[in-house]
Amino acid sequence: MRKLLHSLSFLQKLWLTICLIVICTTIFFFLMFQFAYKQLYVSYVRSTLIQEGTSLVKHYHKTNNVNDFSEFVSKFDAVSNANVLFISNPRDLSACIPYNVSHESFITEDDRETLLKGKVITKTGFEKRFKHQIIGVVVPVVKKEKLEGIIYLHLPLRSVTELIQQSKWIFTISTLLFAFIILLIGRSIIKQMIKPLSRMEQISYKMANGDYTERINYNSGDEIGKLATAFNSMSDSLQKEDENRKEFLANVSHELRTPLSYVKGYSEAILDGVIKQEQQLKYVGIIQKEASRMQRLVRDLLDLATLDGQQFPLSQEPNVIAQLIEDAIETYSQILIKRNIKIQKN
Incomplete structure (x- = not known):
């Protein structure tokens, strides 16, 4: 490797450096995209589901009728992007419903204690039915310190590959434009x-x-x-x-x-x-x-x-x-x- 670099001209070394910078920056951009997906997209979906679940709980307290509320939730599920389910049967609360996310019990004893405190639980995992990672939130319906039910909202999470596939032209054009600008700037610097x-x-x-x-x-x-x-x-x-x-x-x-x-x-x-x-x-x-x-x-x-x-010793003589x-x-x-x-x- 050292001999190869030694044989390259100064101009070739500069161009090699510019190309490595472009490649490393593109990789860094992709990793940042993944980070943004995890931190921003997942966080946005979670906050949206919690907001919808909290609004439904408020509507439940106004209705005071389980059947009417169940019918309202069914209608809301039809128009919402997320799958929404209201569970009020005590037996169903301890079962693995509506899906066996990551093959774990849906509501555990620790989850029940958390729900009784009025706190929201977030569930993520792979669901075979959708063949997707899903994110779900469990919003408790608590009345007089009693867990009367839960509102479960879940939504499949799109992968980074799917997001890139849907915006591949934007991603490709942006990458090529970025590389062109870097190479143009690099050419100007190299020329100078x-x-x-x-x-x-x-x-x-x-x-x-x-x-x-x-x-x-x-x-x-x-x-x-x-x-x-x-x-x-x-x-x-x-x-x-x-x-x-x-x-x-x-x-x-x-x-x-x-x-x-x-x-x-x-x-x-x-x-x-x-x-x-x-x-x-x-x-x-x-x-x-x-x-x-x-x-x-x-x-x-x-x-x-x-x-x-x-090397000459100087000496002064009379003239x-x-x-x-x-x-x-x-x-x-x-x-x-x-x-x-x-x-x-x-």
Whole structure:
């Protein structure tokens, strides 16, 4: 698994993450739907049945006639969504009626005590007749601390699968719309993340070819924005370093050009016989001096390379300025003579 993830590109990893988010969110949505079914739908059905049962009990106390009330309950059962049954026979109260819910006795001794206190009992279980989970409520009819009967209201509970099946188009369209919105948002986020990274790749290739002028325009406080800022800072440093290198090479070329021209000029003058015999030794000395100058320049270049590696021990030495002036005058003596320039030394 780790090797597979390692072989994926950054873009593929982002898309895989987005898809996993969509799948996990869809599963979470379905689980929340189940929770809502249990907590909201079942609770709503229960409260509705209790409300209907309580209204029937109030009507019983107004009627005071069991037969009339039984007939009223039968009519109410015909128009109600729930199955409604009024039981007043003491023998029936202890039997498993009207259905054997979960194969347990319908009214137990504990239930009877609860009903005598005027409290409602809720029954849930699987009923073979309906092949459904049902919910039922037992509302007591208590008069003068005597249980005169019960009103039993029950209703089959639709399963989550049935609810989804009935609203499958709404569920499917909602899921697809949700996935589309997430993918659209994810695409926008990925595009914003990949754009500066792709730009960095393009600029890095240009930098490899010596072009340090390109920059990344990405102003953000996130990690990619900080990376873009660091990349631009690195580009500035490399550009400055490149400019210093070019300037240094130009200076070195200029410094080498001068002694080389003197060496070449004086050596040609000696070979061509322009310089008199008695002056040749003097100009040979200048040629040697310029050669030594080039040697020192090359040595300085090597020292600079060593300085970059921080391995060069620096030491201070005295320098005779008068000798430097003498050497410079002697070097340029021929040019001074040609241009009739006289230098007076004190």
